[in-house]
């Protein structure tokens with residue numbers, strides 16, 4: 001990697017009570033790079049993103065963004081740092097008391113103090129990029145389908161053109177064609193706007209398309225990190241089992257009767 | 258031993274709650290006085306608390322005033338002190354009944370809705386989304402509500418004072434046969450500014466408590482619909498209890514000796 005590291009996680013530990021979720025996670029994301037995290041359901045992918053954002057506080061380890069330590073950061077410094085970030089939550093997390101366009105424009109109006117007319121125009125433009133008409137902007141989130149909500153949340157995440165964007169399962173719940181439109185949009189964010197992105201997906205087609213590098217999370221650690229083109233000959237049996245979706249292999253699903 | 262341990266645990270849990278609540282209140286207060294401010298949201302909360310609570314508070318006040326006139330008339334007639342009815346009504350309403358009953362009614366109406374709204378935002382990750390959009394949830398959600406509670410409950414109580422006295426007047430004049438002008442003269446005769454001022458002080462404190470409990474329980478709710486339900490109940494119960502306790506404390510401070 002020639003570009004300087006934008007986000008560095010080292011030896012991050014996070015547990016909930018007795019349940020250990022992250023157990024020494026190490027990852028480094030370079031500026032302008034697109035990294036995709038894969039891993040089984042419930043392995044802690046969302047927890048990893050939330051730890052970087054400071055929503056969850058790891059017990060141990062270090063996370064730096066542009067060289068600045070984020071664990072234990074003061075709220076004012078955090079508010080400032082958040083200006084660099086855009087985040088698509090897995091459950092969309094749209095503000096249900098605000099109209100769709102106000103959701104998309106929220107970071108522009110509240111975070112950056114832009115005036116409403118200008119922010120409205122940008123919001124409409126971002127909605128168009130995710131395939132939503134201007135009329136949808138006047139609706140409330142509860143009036144949209146799940147997939148539409150996801151796209152609104154995506155538009156909100158990219159509205160401020162942040163330097164770093166996190167996508168938590170951006171294409172889950174979308175039809176294959178729309179999923180590909182969203183993949184293209186994410187690629188555009190990195191390639192054309194130069195954003196650093198960290199995405200989570202279960203959709204291997206999507207991962208291959210948007211990732212420069214892929215990292216696999218298993219048992220609280222990133223057990224394999226490599227270039228996206230090497231994913232098919234990673235030489236790692238866990239990765240092989242995962243990308244081919246086989247029930248047999250070293251990863252045992254913990255099924256309880 | 259188990260018994261002692263259990264008491265110790267409960268006591269520690271209580272202390273940790275008190276500590277967390279104090280920290281919450283301190284942080285919220287510091288955000289009320291520091292920019293950026295959200296005048297729109299404050300105004301909306303003020304309308305919600307002040308304007309939409311008028312019917313329920315007015316109804317409470319008018320019936321309380323009416324009952325008070327009837328009760329004191331029948332009670333005081335035992336020692337031929339019926340002429341004190343007007344004075345008893347105005348003093349009881351302004352000092353005690355208007356602030357306490359209005360406080361309890363508003364706690365049920367507003368505290369519950371605040372806890373439910375903020376609690377839902379918490380469990381659907383909307384509060385996390387706020388922080389990722391560089392907006393401090395204390396400033397955006399908590400401070401406007403605290404300020405609105407602090408300012409609007411005194412206004413409500415002032416209205417309740419007037420309506421309550423009016424209720425007493427109706428019963429006094431039309432049912433108990435007092436002369437209208439002498440009833441009014443009696444009402445004014447012994448009323449002192451401190452009676453109204455102490456009541457309004459209580460109202461401001463109660464308003465702050467109601468908003469604080471609503472926001473606090475909502476902010477720390479977890480676990481989905483059930484958690485939000487518990488937060489709603491807790492906010493109303495704890496606000497009601499604190500209103501009764503602080504009612505005594507403020508009364509003792511004003512009229513203790």
Ligand SMILES: Nc1ncnc2c1ncn2[C@@H]1O[C@H](COP(=O)(O)OP(=O)(O)OP(=O)(O)O)[C@@H](O)[C@H]1O
Nearest residue numbers: 016019021039040041042043044045046047048090
């Ligand atoms: N706030 C929380 N409190 C307690 N446990 C939690 C909390 N958040 C996550 N967990 C636990 O952490 C583990 C990882 O959760 P996480 O949401 O990161 O999974 P994930 O990898 O994103 O899964 P999925 O692909 O299904 O979204 C889960 O087992 C979950 O039970």
Ligand SMILES: [Mg+2]
Nearest residue numbers: 045046090168
């Ligand atoms: Mg997840």
